Amino acid sequence: MNKILLILLCSLVTMASRIIPQFISALDRLPRPVKKAMLLLPTAALGSLIFPLALTDFGSQWYAGLGGVVIAFIAGFKRSSMIVAIVLGLIATLLLLAL
Amino acid sequence: MNKRAIREGIHDGLPIFLGYFTTALAFGLLTRSSGFSFVEGVLTSITNFAGSGQFLMMNLYNGGAFMLEIVLSVFFINARYIFMSASLSARLEDKKSVIGRIFVGAGTVDEAFAVASFKGEKLSYSYLIPLMATCYLGWVSGTAVGFLVGNILPEIVQSAAVITIYAMFSSLFGNEVSRNVKAVAVVGLSAVLNSLFILGMGLSTGLSFIMSMLIVVVFACFIYSDEEVFDNE
Numbered sequence: 001m002n003k004i005l006l007i008l009l010c011s012l013v014t015m016a017s018r019i020i021p022q023f024i025s026a027l028d029r030l031p032r033p034v035k036k037a038m039l040l041l042p043t044a045a046l047g048s049l050i051f052p053l054a055l056t057d058f059g060s061q062w063y064a065g066l067g068g069v070v071i072a073f074i075a076g077f078k079r080s081s082m083i084v085a086i087v088l089g090l091i092a093t094l095l096l097l098a099l
Numbered sequence: 100m101n102k103r104a105i106r107e108g109i110h111d112g113l114p115i116f117l118g119y120f121t122t123a124l125a126f127g128l129l130t131r132s133s134g135f136s137f138v139e140g141v142l143t144s145i146t147n148f149a150g151s152g153q154f155l156m157m158n159l160y161n162g163g164a165f166m167l168e169i170v171l172s173v174f175f176i177n178a179r180y181i182f183m184s185a186s187l188s189a190r191l192e193d194k195k196s197v198i199g200r201i202f203v204g205a206g207t208v209d210e211a212f213a214v215a216s217f218k219g220e221k222l223s224y225s226y227l228i229p230l231m232a233t234c235y236l237g238w239v240s241g242t243a244v245g246f247l248v249g250n251i252l253p254e255i256v257q258s259a260a261v262i263t264i265y266a267m268f269s270s271l272f273g274n275e276v277s278r279n280v281k282a283v284a285v286v287g288l289s290a291v292l293n294s295l296f297i298l299g300m301g302l303s304t305g306l307s308f309i310m311s312m313l314i315v316v317v318f319a320c321f322i323y324s325d326e327e328v329f330d331n332e
Contacts, residue, residue: 003139006166010156011146013174019204021185036328037316038186042213043282044316045179046272047289048308049151049209052298054265058258065262072266076273082114085273089266090121093259 061097068093104225111218112233115210118267119237120244122150125261127245129157137246144242148208148235150264152177155304175306183212192223199224206231213271281322289315 054069055062072089076082123144130140147153152173159169184207193199203224211231215222275282289311296307 001160001166003135004142006156006160006169007139007143007146009166009170010143010152010173013170014147014149014152014177014180015205017174017177018180018184018207019201021181022188022200022204024185032325033320035189036323036325037320038182038189039216039328040285040316040319040323041179041182041186041312042209042216042271043275043285044289044319045209045308045312046268046275046282047286047291047315048293048311049268050265050272050286051290052294053304054262054269056298057261057265064259065265068259068262068266069269072269073273073276076270077277079274079277080270082267082270083117085270086114086118086121086263086266089262089269090259093262093266094255097255097259 058093058097064093064096067096101223101225104223105229108226108229108231109233111214112211112230112237115214115230115234115267116237118210118263119150119234120241121263122261123238123241124245124248126150126153126157127242127247128249129154130242131246131249133157133161137243140246141239141243144239148205148238149173149177150208150238151304151308172303176304176308178309179209179312180207183207183209187212187215187222187227190220190222191227192221196224199228203227203231206235208234210234210267279323279327281327284322285315285319288318 050069054065058065068089071092072085075085075088080088126144127140130143131137135143143153143156147156155176156169156173159172164172184204187203187207188194188200191200191203206228208231211227211234214230215227218226272282272286275286292314293307293311296302296310297304300307302310
């Protein structure tokens with residue numbers, strides 16, 4: 001397989017889905033329910049962005065992923081900065097992997 | 100350009116820089132172990148700037164998938180950017196700048212979108228572009244460093260590094276719950292559906308993600324009142 005071609009084709013579909021919507025002016029005058037849905041999209045996506053990959057990425061040590069996620073959640077809930085949440089999550093995962 | 104907005108953009112981008120840098124270290128390592136050259140690995144991050152899409156690309160490449168299958172899957176997993184980019188586009192202060200919109204479009208990644216979503220009704224290029232550029236630098240430099248340091252990192256840190264991206268999403272989740280407890284139901288359903296689709300039904304990560312996100316956003320529209328969505332902005 002031509003790796004450069006693969007990389008550029010993946011880039012093409014990714015960048016097209018990001019750049020083209022910037023120029024579709026109909027999207028600027030969205031009805032309120034559609035706008036509401038778009039504002040809720042990040043929250044709706046969060047669960048799928050975390051699970052199940054945060055667990056399956058660690059294979060049999062899935063609990064290490066879960067530990068990091070839980071600790072970062074608590075930090076976020078307490079309104080810590082994102083760096084603090086990430087570092088605490090990383091430490092939790094490292095400790096659990098080392099068990 | 101507004102200097103205060105530029106500083107704010109960089110400031111808000113720094114935590115993402117850290118998360119991206121560490122995750123891109125893992126990506127750099129992955130490209131190396133998959134037989135990509137340094138140039139190919141870094142080119143992937145320069146031209147794609149898409150965490151999950153790039154990891155997906157490498158996984159399918161290593162799994163021996165056909166090129167079209169890989170590109171289609173990458174399209175699926177990245178199709179959410181259509182919604183995200185349109186959402187950011189609608190909130191730009193200056194809608195006339197073509198260059199500005201190309202930059203904002205190209206820089207529309209999950210974390211920058213999430214941070215910008217909770218930022219306010221109107222968004223300026225002075226804020227968005229430095230925010231996105233900071234994320235981009237973290238992603239590309241992390242890939243390069245990850246490829247180069249390779250085996251220097253202890254094995255355990257390499258295997259733990261992937262948690263940074265999930266920790267980032269999880270802290271956003273915690274933050275959302277502290278604003279509105281309904282987020283638990285929305286994020287929970289999203290997690291359950293996605294797990295069911297991937298683990299139970301064997302759907303591709305990309306397709307499963309799109310289906311989960313679209314089903315859950317309808318659910319979210321029902322349980323969140325208009326005031327809760329628009330007043331939080």
